Amino acid sequence: MNQTYIWLISLVAAFGGLLFGFDIAIFSGTIPFIQPHFNLDAAGLGWVGSSLYVGCMFGALATGWLTDRFGRKKPLILSALIFALSSLMMGLAASEGELVLWRIVAGFGVGAASMLSPLYIAEVSPPAIRGKMVSINQLAIVIGILLAYLSNYFLAGWDNNWRWMFASGALPSVLFFFFVFLVPESPRWLLAHGKEGQARNVLAKLLGPAAIEQEVQAVRSSLFQTLVKARFADLIKEGIRFIVFLGIGIAVFQQISGANAVFFYAPVIFEQAGMQVNDQLFQQILIGIINLLFTLLAMQLVDKAGRKKMMLAGSSLMALFLLLIAACFHFNLFEGYWLTLVVLAFIATYATTLAPVTWVLISEIFPNGVRGMAVSVATFALWTACFALAYAFPVLIEVLAPVQTFLLFAGICFIYFLFLWRYVPETKGKTLEEIEAAFGKQ
Template structure:
């Protein structure tokens, strides 16, 4: 299919992509809120290094469960019901965290929030990829990453202004998560179901109506035909299907990229900003200010990534990001190790954030949403994103322990090595996907 951009209803596509991507805002919120809340939670619950890591990582454990639920739910009932359930779970858990009376209850509620975040993290990019024409799919899936970073920035700003309200400021930080949850829930009610899921479930007429809203009759017909062809011989999805020889290369790439996006180490900077800057003598106010600066840089370079992902392509951005982070981490570790001034440390932290935001952050989600065949996209995406959240848990759980043993600088030498290995993997194993329909990518996978 070589339809031009003029054959698409761009306003409609961007509108439903933004509504779906509000799930990314929830991801960004819960991702960032812990950074501002940790100084208060350490006092509230008398956290040691082990509990600090587990409390932070409990979100990821919930995300793993959420991904597993979402995979089956999305394939059985559709993408929309899963998105609605994710929003509801997140709203309830936000209130639960705000009223936590003890550490066990807090961790249980953060785990529940993770279920909602995990469901959204899988379903939002997948839904957007399935409703987007090939020419703009990378940009549209990157909208999800944009809402993630907007969530991070707004949450960091709110945390900064709430910090002076007293020892219970953390309750407000978490409790305000109910607002974006309800906005997302209301928005999902207006979303159409994924036409690719409708075709797979035998609802061809509904699929045609939605495809004709997305683009011209020619676009709708060619897309419908291509999707039906790709589903010939499809059977009920199961996790055993992701190990079949025909799809194994795509699964290996998807899972490895998901794990690498976390083990590259940048989420330590997002979640433990206060710990890193405390190690060079920054005050609490300066620590929280740095979280805001990180949020601003993250937003600016995510916008740049959205502009470039369908122009430069996925592979060049991933190569640039992995090698760039490797170099920056070595410098950052040296600065932290030798207690250089906070301002200089801040410059290299922000450089690392900018490189990640234009490369590994959005492009990994784009690739995961598009490299798997229609027949197994739900369960294969689930496996990849479960791997991502498992890696995230290991990363954030181990950092406080490693920082206590090695100093805050020590882990960054390790992350530099991992980033260089990631560069080699992308160079030799990841193929370019820009400008190809999901069905064309599937055909290429089968041929190779």
Template sequence: MNFKVVAATASLGGLLFGYDTGVVSGALPFIRDLFQLSEAMQGFVVSIALLGAAAGAAAAGQLADAYGRRKVIIVVAGFFVVGALLCAIAGNVPVLLAGRLILGVAIGVASMLTPLYLAEMAPADKRGSVVSLNQMCITVGILLSYIVAYLLSEMDGGWRWMLAIGCLPGVVLGLGMIALPESPRWLAGQGRHEEAAAALKTLRGGADVSAELAALRTDLTRSDGALVPWSALLEPRVRIPLIVGVGLAVFQQVTGINTVIYYAPIIFEKAGMASTSAAILATAGVGVVNVAMTYVALKLLDTAGRRKLLLIGLAGMAAMLAVLTLGFAIGTEGPLAWIATLSVAAYVGFFAIGLGPVFWLLISEIFPLAVRGRAMGVATVANWGSNLIVSQVFLMLIAGVGSAATFGLFAVMTVAALAFTFALVPETKGRTLEEIEASFAETGAAR
């Protein structure tokens, strides 16, 4: 089987993650008007999916370690379909919230499990670009949601079709994953060596995989091939990776990215855009920048390295948030619309070459096999929990302290993320997962 087919199919989880995350941005103004939602209730429509995502991520690691990566992805594809259809047919707020909650669970599982599956399938020298294909699909999904929202924004009841379209990639993902192999590292961890060898041969086009398989078995010997208790997350070899993973998870959210993804049309309306359709169109332009810069990151991660791109991206994000803060502080309505659009686009571009793809890539690399699923689950729960808090309070912050102060706070948090990265985040390019694990084990023992 061509490895590109495997990567492209599995990455549909990222496409669904992106589409269902971004589509609420275009649908929310119409849902708000139809159901007469307050600002707090608008925040809850968005954030209930994030609550589901945190719950899904919390369960995903244990399920993936116990039953395999592939089976869990197949099940979660069904959740995407059911959740999207429920949202689309909702005649009242409780049904809409139920659909959003189911979608959230699916998003949470996919956000953690897709990069994990891809990282365990990819050769070391291509792992950065392969795992970041998931991030590329996330940005494509977000862009598609913006385009669909714009095209349907003038249609009566068009928001329902915006939400319903999300079920189509879910069907393709579920059917496609049935034909894909299980992760050879998970199979080796279960003592299923012959199946692991067969999966590796399939992924490597029939080439000799004896050396790679031997490395998996060495890793298996160290972890005893069994599910270890949750207390293993406190071991010295896991402690530093866990601090890095959870720290980046929180910083990815408290620097403000998903407030832009969820509320971009509302931000642009406050900056003086003439209509909802114009604000959605401007948001689609930001989505194009997101996709383009993620493609740049995809090409650079295995050459320039993860750490360098992360530092550059965070520095650029901080600068653009400072510009946006100044623009809202000045408050000249005509120029402000342009300042907001351009600075948000540049901010998203810097996120797309740094904190966007690098966070998901690093947490798929830095944890030992024996606890990889559960440790990634902890980091992903921290990510979605932070997302939930920030998204729930964003509109209330805008109303309470103003746009300038809100984006100024995001700028301060971005500077803190830059310092955290400089102090603690390692470079992992070009190293096997087993080599990365050994390095952290040595560091933990020394400490």
């Protein structure tokens, strides 16, 4: 097994995750500036913020068809181009309508990268390190989030600050575009499409000559009774339908757990606590640093502790910290650092558990023959939930007040704990084909 080569191509694929993180986080720093510039009320802010996820929904759905038809590599190249163009055009937007339009376009790139990067990494990684390798994508996402927060903080004093914040995403997009040409096509996709010679060449670089035949036979076996050109209708067939609904549940609960409300609207939350703009943006940097540090911890744990245990621990602890955030607002505990500490503990828990492990599970539970299509459907559901959250949160926190809003998220996390405990299997240490066979027996 050539771990160095696997790491290198996984890092390149994970660059899509970095841009994904950058694009979703850059908006939060622009809120104090675009809200007065475009005279946005709570609903208007929710629409501008959530419009990205309209693109994400349809980008993920379209990419499922593209990736099963054209492979994993070409859609990654397309997503890099979309990232670069949309970043520049958001910075040049002359009206609220133009900004919304280019955020929807940017969402196509985010939606594509959100499913392609973990999917590609899962398909080139051996079982023993697959959890850690797919977690690289989450690491890249949180690095992208932190870079966006730093960009926002340092650009806040510039003229036309919000324009520079949006446009700054073009630089990493161009780097991704050039790097992605260096990675090979997924060997599993090549085998599924009858390109065995090319697949064997890639597997030789990944696993070494001795393991090629075993891997080829395992993939061939899993593809034996599936259609190479998957259709959406295949996803509701007996034996696949339950797995698809399971993937959708995992995806949706991650988004409505409350964590992304903190990432997207931290300035709104801290404004409710009476903080000034510079303090709000600095708090975001602390969130980004904690997010990064605990994602690194998650990468060490995911292949040791197991997926299910980490998800159960995460959902229960997040429910507890959301109750404490609600208590901070109810009892006005804004003196000192109580609110900041509880928010950081909540983000640390999310970064160690739900954030990375969700993508690991989504990338590995689906059968080989429909994996691209199934991942796209689960990711579509994820972004639909994300859109609903991003649109509703500014209105929720205004109508319900912060206490009730965070109590609602705490209840959702508790329900997710029960869902995980009852339905989600442990997949640690199993090949993708073994996972597929285990579901087939249920």
